[in-house]
Amino acid sequence: MTAVRRLFTRTPLAFPVLALLVFLVLGPLGVLVFSSARLTEGTLPFEPESSWTTQNYAEVLSAGTGAIVWNTLVLTVGALVVAFGVSMVLAWLIERTTFPAKKAVFVMVLASLGIPGFISAIAWAFMFNPTNGVVNVFLRDLFNLAGPGPLNIYTMQGMILLEGLRLVPVTFLLLSAAFRAMDATYEDAGAASGASRPLVIRRITIPLLTPAILSAFVYQLAATLESFDIPALIGLRAGIPVLSTKIFVEIQPTGGLPNFGMASAYGLLLIAIVLVPLIFYQRIVARSERYATVSGNTYRARRVVAGWRTKLFGGLFLGLYLLLDLLLPVLILIWTSLQPFYVPPSAEALSRVSLSAYGRLLTDDFVQQALLNTILLGFLAGVATLTLAFTVSWIVVRSRSRLRSSLDFLAFFPHSIPAIVLGLGVALIYLNIRVPIYGTIWILVIALATRYVSLATRQMNTGIGQVQRVLEDAAAASGASPLQAVRRILVPLVTPSLVNAFLLVVLLSVKNLVFPLILSGRDSVVFSSLIWNLWDTGDTAGTAVLSLVMIVITVALAAGVRRVSPT
Structure with a gap:
């Protein structure tokens, strides 16, 4: 045999x-x-x-592709900075402090997981369209401004903010367990040495969380590089191509026939770019034991007592996040669904509610x-x-x-x-x-x-x-x-x-x-x-x-x- x-x-x-x-x-x-x-x-x-x-590869390696790759990287890195900035603050509030109603806050942070990214992009277009977006109309009336704006979703900055907020729930989940399990002994030692709380966070807390932060960052980096919903809904109208939308345009051009060969070449380029952070992610996970803090009898998880300043600023921060990522998008969709055509809320528009x-x-x-x-x-x-x-x-x-x-x-x-x-x-x-x-x-x-x-x-x-x-x-x-x-x-x-x-x-x-x-x-x-x-x-x-x-x-x-x- x-x-x-x-x-x-x-x-x-x-x-x-x-x-x-x-x-x-x-x-x-x-x-x-x-x-x-x-x-x-x-x-x-x-x-x-x-x-x-070899024409497809020649075009992919041309100067024009460099601008598309640059857009992809700028959007990805910018969105990750926003996502991790918001997620780390929320994870610290919920897992490391005595912030009130933590279970309810935890659920609210994750609530937007149920809203598809392309629907969020549509809602933000209704809110931040430079001509008649609800928020822009409100700001122009409030400050007596003329012309379009002052905010514009159809920019790289707008895409970065929206993409970053869409990444927050998953990023928060990836980080929250590490914040919850970290040993407070090290922070106590820093405080006993006379270090202020911001210094303790910067010199002790964040370094101890390095593997969790890096692994989550690299994982989300790979996910954001291939993002399609927001670049397609916002970026295509804004004239800001990224690799995912470039592939889509080659498959389904607005005029002419599909070019599958060119789309395939761009697809292989995107795979090559995505593989780099995933390989790095595997190496980070393999070395995570170097930063272990949960040990034997000395392990002690403790929450920082949240004073009135922490509760006030934490509540405002959480409220702003929920307003932009959950409440306003849903409300503007409800309003738009009741109008025969989109118009900002007004007394006149109320008469057309149907x-x-x-x-x-x-x-x-x-x-x-x-x-x-x-x-x-x-x-x-x-x-x-x-x-x-x-x-x-x-x-x-x-x-x-x-x-x-x-x-x-x-x-x-x-x-x-x-x-x-x-x-x-x-x-x-x-x-x-x-x-x-x-x-x-x-x-x-x-x-x-x-x-x-x-x-x-x-x-x-x-x-x-x-x-x-x-x-x-x-x-x-x-x-x-x-x-x-x-x-x-x-x-x-x-x-x-x-x-x-x-x-x-x-x-x-x-x-x-x-x-x-x-x-x-x-x-x-x-x-x-x-x-x-x-x-x-x-x-x-x-x-x-x-x-x-x-x-x-x-x-x-x-x-x-x-x-x-x-x-």
């Missing part, structure tokens, strides 16, 4: 799963590499009319079909992703297969592929093979399952790893088959992890804008792409109505995730 046959006999399930992951993960990447070397103006990469070329947009859209057959598609897509993507992730994690954690490390690597690898690039790769595959699913909901399910299998396997690896193997061994000793042991023993015990991962995948799938814009057809339109189309055609009332419906759906899913998540 050959070594390959012995390996297959020992782990028969690992091979088909590995083959499926290779197709799902490496297939799009291979197609991108192939397409990037093809001349595809008005044709597909695999068609005879296409020819080999629910007609709700009646027009919520009874429309196409909108109802989009809603059903959205719910169906979220459910199917959740089931497909969790089925694949559970199978991969069981092999990785439970089996002795030599393919475990390969499976784990392939399952995590989609995290390093930007969504816009993965969507392009999936589109190219199914445009060139004779499987008629392009433009249907099934290609969206495949893309979303590929995208989020990395997230689901991280959760399932932990969940399965917490269940001792002896329970399944006992079932096997009683005559149960491996499948029965998994179904009757393991699945019930990891149900909390399964439900949490399922709801999280459903939430992210429903919020996703990139894949529907690239892959959906008329019969598979979902709410995210429908809202984009309404906004693009200037239907402000319809955009606001469907955005509010979308917020209700995603906030409910986010609340479900928090409810079943371990505390």
Whole structure:
């Protein structure tokens, strides 16, 4: 018996799963590499009319690309500075002080997780449009200013602020546990030496939190580099291209035919840029024990007593954040949904308040079909992703297969592929093979399952790893088959992890804008792409109505995730 046959006999399930992951993960990447070397103006990469070329790489390496990369880096770094500045203040208030109503504040900080980024961008456009944005009209009336402005969302500064605020909930989650667990002994020693509180924070607290801050920074850096929603909604109108929107424009130009070869070349460039911080992130995690502060009997977690100044300025800081990120966006969407066309609030506009947009859209057959598609897509993507992730994690954690490390690597690898690039790769595959699913909901399910299998396997690896193997061994000793042991023993015990991962995948799938814009057809339109189309055609009332419906759906899913998540 050959070594390959012995390996297959020992782990028969690992091979088909590995083959499926290779197709799902490496297939799009291979197609991108192939397409990037093809001349595809008005044709597909695999068609005879296409020819080999180095022109795509020459243009990607031209001076014009430098400006796009610079915009991408400026937006990314600026947004991270905003996000970490806000998140560290909030984490310190909630986890390191006796700030009142901490549990309620914690929930409020995370509440905007349920609002998709593209809806926040639409709401901010209503608020900070330089001509008739609500905030600008208010400021001009208050200070008797003339002309447009004084604020303008359609600038790099506006994009940075909005992108930074959208990053706050996840950044806060990444930092809060480290703030909560830090030993107060070191800070006490600094205070006993005569150091002021700001000096203690700067010289002791922040250095001790270095691994948590750096790892969160690098993780969010990779996520922000591939950001699409805000650059697409704000940046395209402002004439500020970044790599993600450049790829999108090459796929769906306003005039002319798609250039898949050029889009593929830009996609490979974006992958290369994203991989750098992810590699750095792995090195940071590997060295995190150098900064450990939780030890034996000397460990002491203590909260700083919040005086009236801390409560006052902390409350104002928190209120400003919630006002900009949650309250004002929702209120302006409600107001816009009640107007036949967008106008700032005024006594005259009150006379035009109407629910007609709700009646027009919520009874429309196409909108109802989009809603059903959205719910169906979220459910199917959740089931497909969790089925694949559970199978991969069981092999990785439970089996002795030599393919475990390969499976784990392939399952995590989609995290390093930007969504816009993965969507392009999936589109190219199914445009060139004779499987008629392009433009249907099934290609969206495949893309979303590929995208989020990395997230689901991280959760399932932990969940399965917490269940001792002896329970399944006992079932096997009683005559149960491996499948029965998994179904009757393991699945019930990891149900909390399964439900949490399922709801999280459903939430992210429903919020996703990139894949529907690239892959959906008329019969598979979902709410995210429908809202984009309404906004693009200037239907402000319809955009606001469907955005509010979308917020209700995603906030409910986010609340479900928090409810079943371990505390």
